[in-house]
Amino acid sequence: MTETIQGATRTNDQQNGQQIESIEVSRFARFKNVGITVVNLAVFFVIWELVARAEVINSLFFPRASDMFAALFNGFADGTIWPQLSHSLTNFLIGLAISAAIGIPVGLLMGASKIADLILSPYVWAMTSLPRVALIPLLILIMGFGNSMQLTIIVLSAVFPIMVNCMAGVKTVEPSLVRAGVVFGASRLQIYLKVILPYTLPFVISGVNQGIARGLVGMLIGELLGGGGNGLGFLLDRAGEQFDAPMLYATLILLAVMSVGLVQAMRWLEQRAAPWRDISRA
Amino acid sequence: MGQVEAHSAPGAQHAADDRASEPALIEAVHVTAGYDNRREHTRLIALRDVSLQVRRGEFLAIVGPSGCGKTTFINLIAGFVKPIEGSVRVRGEEVTGPGADRAMVFQDYALLPWRTVERNIRFAMENRRGHVPKAEQAERAARALRLVGLTGFEKSYPHELSGGMRQRVGIARALVTEPEILLMDEPFGAVDAMTREAMQAELEKIIAETRQTVVFITHSIDEAILLADRIVVISKRPGTIREVIDVDLPRPRFDEQADVQRSPRFGEIRSHLWSLLADEALGAKQEVATR
Missing domain, CATH: 1.10.3720.10 (MetI-like)
Incomplete structure (x- = not known):
């Protein structure tokens, strides 16, 4: 017996009376972390570029x-x-x-x-x-x-x-x-x-x-x-x-x-x- | 479990009738056992001069203060430990090591965490000793799982289960080999009180079906009375047998109507055991005080 309630699948196991519920996780969830990392790195390099352009530090050490x-x-x-x-x-x-x-x-x-x-x-x-x-x-x-x-x-x-x-x-x-x-x-x-x-x-x-x-x-x-x-x-x-x-x-x-x-x-x-x-x- | 019944010998059903005539299944004769401490060149005596017989089909509980040698006794039967003096015999033969006729249930479950429930149970059937043909393994595992009420959890890993369920796997693994003797070392010591009571009731039911001879170690007086046919009280180290108590309560004891736990006889045995063990516990304290 399987019924679907708002993305959660509930299965009634008649024999044991156990109820097992599994929640479907969005397939895009794992790309979220990748996205965060990409943005994070992009920000890092932009700040690097800006600090270097400001020439606070000698460009010989910090290009x-x-x-x-x-x-x-x-x-x-x-x-x-x-x-x-x-x-x-x-x-x-x-x-x-x-x-x-x-x-x-x-x-x-x-x-x-x-x-x-x-x-x-x-x-x-x-x-x-x-x-x-x-x-x-x-x-x-x-x-x-x-x-x-x-x-x-x-x-x-x-x-x-x-x-x-x-x-x-x-x-x-x-x-x-x-x-x-x-x-x-x-x-x-x-x-x-x-x-x-x-x-x-x-x-x-x-x-x-x-x-x-x-x-x-x-x-x-x-x-x-x-x-x-x-x-x-x-x-x-x-x-x-x-x-x-x-x-x-x-x-x-x-x-x-x-x-x-x-x-x-x-x-x-x-x-x-x-x-x-x-x-x-x- | 037709096969289990067939295996656990014709005598089992009538164990109560011909107790006197049948030789003991397990027999300890003047056993002294202990452990060597090599660094200090000393030997710790855990059990001293213990003689005991366990009948076929009997449920024997062992109680006693911590460190009294209860576990040593079960290890002697299992064949992990050899006695310093005396001998331990099963079916009249001296125990020289572990054997397929004896299975064990561990307090910490001892399940292989990387194996599913089903493969943990198969572990008992796939090794060199006690090997069961592949074709038969699946069927036997399914039967053992049904017996402990874990059908549907074949593909689960131990870490996905509660303590009580893990110990059911431990019991199923021990029963699947259809051993004559089931050794249980505080099997419910690590589960919570509610689960513990449910597990005790279930164990009574299972054993009534499979008719194993059980040696059961516990800290709990109530547990011993509810499960056992006889209770052995062991004194503090070096452990000797203080008293053997027959538990003449009717079975099944986890029957709602019978309400064994409130019967006067239960109370009598309980207070008697309590006074015995309180002596031991207090004795231990006094010893510490006088030191």
Whole structure:
């Protein structure tokens, strides 16, 4: 039995006498947020433009928004930006993939095995807290300037937060869930696959999220200090040396877009992977 | 639930008649159990020299002060904990680990949050031990859901349900494997008072239908009297059996007409249990005071 009252659908379940009501949400509701963001950004750039035109701040440090966009457009048009952007992006994604491939299994192992935790913990924690920049001279000494050194610093930056989160995830699995697994006949392997791994998944994703943030820092310091002559870091460095403020700002905007894009992608993935998490913690 | 009846053994229906002749289903013989504290190199004794028999088809409630070893006792039967001394036997065989003949209902429900109600129930049937053929799983799950009154909620997630409904899922998951023994560790401890009473009535109805042997831990004296055939009172740690009380109230006890809760016999058992437990609770307090 279904009746529709002002957009709400009410279903009477005869068998249970339960009444379930679902309210239809406008299909345009989700575009509302996008609209707000667009207006918000537009206002931001207009204010930027106006403040810059008022020349309160030296235009050498604070260019007009329109000049920044021109530099961005020209940079793509004449091919100064794209090779650097693609170099950074490729390096970063490869680095992140390697970090995940090492960090996730090792982290899970550390969470599951006391011995592995005991042996690896001191190194993992030391590497997690050590400022990445400190490694640059050593890495340059070993690998010289160039790609492998840049890739290494990305991996060293991203892998440990991933590891630590995966480990923490396994350790926070509710004991009663594991006991339920034992009671209902699950083997050790089945408990890992059906209880511990799904429970840990959100932690894995938030680990990768932190890995992205740290990895981006690693990528930049590798490109800025490693002197490889390519990547967004190099673009920043060169624009700074040439007092090319619009280009400097354009590169920063690119970096912001890149990191926001990656983090948003992960958020989307997180909601897909663990829809129960959001609501149950609310 | 034709299958459940068939499974839970012919003896169940006549449990009351041949109590004396039939051997106990669960038997604890001089059991002492506890936990090791490795850091302090000490061993905490939770239960000392407990001997107890549970008959087939019986509903046994265990009451006692907090930390008296009630949960340890249920864990011994479940096979999570091994006794330090003595032995726990089911059907005359020593318990060495968990088995398909014993299912458990947890106080915190222990449902997998990423699985729907139906898939949570299937979890009990799809593992290595106690595996049920795929074709049969859906039908059995539907039957278990009907039994606990959750038909229509197959596709809901636990977080979308109230506490009482979650525990119904927990009960359905335990019953779907058609175990001989149902172990319930304060199953209604986390639901509100109103729901609790409704759940008790429902559990009585369900067990009358499925005829499981139940070991039920509770803090609530009323709950124990309303549900159990016998009540075991355990003293404070290290837990020993203080007294075993036969509850000779007629069933069904959640019948409006019978109004068991207002009967004089209910009052008698209640005040007797209360005095026993008050002793224990006060004893614990005095100990703290003299320290």
